[in-house]
Amino acid sequence: MPVQFPLKLVGRHMLAPTVGHYQFLRDDGQPLDFQPGQFIQVHFHYADGTETKRSYSLATIHDHAIGAGEAVDIAVSFVPGGAATALFEGLDIGGHVQASGPYGRFCLMPGDHNARYLLIATGTGVTPYRSMLPLLAKAMAERGVEVVLLQGARTPGELLYSEDFYNFAEQHANFRYVPCLSRELPENSHPDVRHGYVQQHLAEFAPNPATDIAYLCGNPDMVDATFEALKEAGLPNPQVRREKYVSSK
Incomplete structure (x- = not known):
């Protein structure tokens, strides 16, 4: 126990x-x-x-x-x-x-030598990335790593912790925050806001096995679809770290 x-x-x-x-x-x-x-x-x-x-x-x-x-x-x-x-x-x-x-082991690894992190989430799956922000800032400062966070939601009101991520992006040039909204776009939206699902916009960022480590967290369908897309892009399993979230009664 x-x-x-x-x-x-x-x-x-x-x-x-x-x-x-x-x-x-x-x-x-x-x-x-x-x-x-x-x-x-x-x-x-x-x-x-x-x-x-x-x-x-x-x-x-x-x-x-x-x-x-x-x-x-x-x-x-x-x-x-x-x-x-x-x-x-x-x-x-x-x-x-x-x-x-x-x-859990859904964590940034001290031995990582990648040039870029692709962080992909839906729903409450974005919460681990909020806790990682200080470590990401350290990685950007010490080894120049780039970070792209794709966060999926239906509407702007369902983008959890978006203010934290926008503020972090303003303070760190190597951090890019890309909200992906499947149903409703905000008025006068930020240029990095996308319409659709996160897996639909992954290709825009050209996943590269030579440079990238990806983290996937959230809805199991999203995790599975994005994992397959990353495999097709050539990323080996050790460079794709996954955690599925299922709402339970």
Whole structure:
């Protein structure tokens, strides 16, 4: 059994009509040391008493070990009738959940020597990239790496953390933020906004096995389609790192 620890809710707001941003403190006096890209699991019980859990990538913009008393962020998708949705919607400020972790290897690797990262996401799959921003800034400064983030959503209001990514792009010339909107474009949209799905616009950036490492996170159909496109472009499996997100009730 993984070691569980209490998380206390200290802040929340809506990121999108069906996605909430939740901020927690680990409430046992211990640090929550994680690598950007990792996730935690929240443990709870169904109404019949059966134990269950849900996984959430940490969205904390992270450039150091998270010490005791420092907050961590997650993004929670609300699913109609979902048990986890009921848990989070009913959680008041100061309330607790039980968690374990961190887990996962969807992280930037210290030994990477690539010239470019292609970061591709839909929905809450973009949260790991938010936590990676300080490490990406370091990679750009130290070895001149370029970064392209393609974020898929239906409408502008569903682009999670877009303000963070636009601000980061303004501060870092080697970072390009490309929102891909399948249903609705904003008025007077940024020149890098695209209409359609992320996998439809991947070819524009000419994936290159000699220079690129790609990260795929989000909807399984998107991950599978984009993985196939990257394979056709010649990227070998070790240069394509994947994590699928499935909304669970």
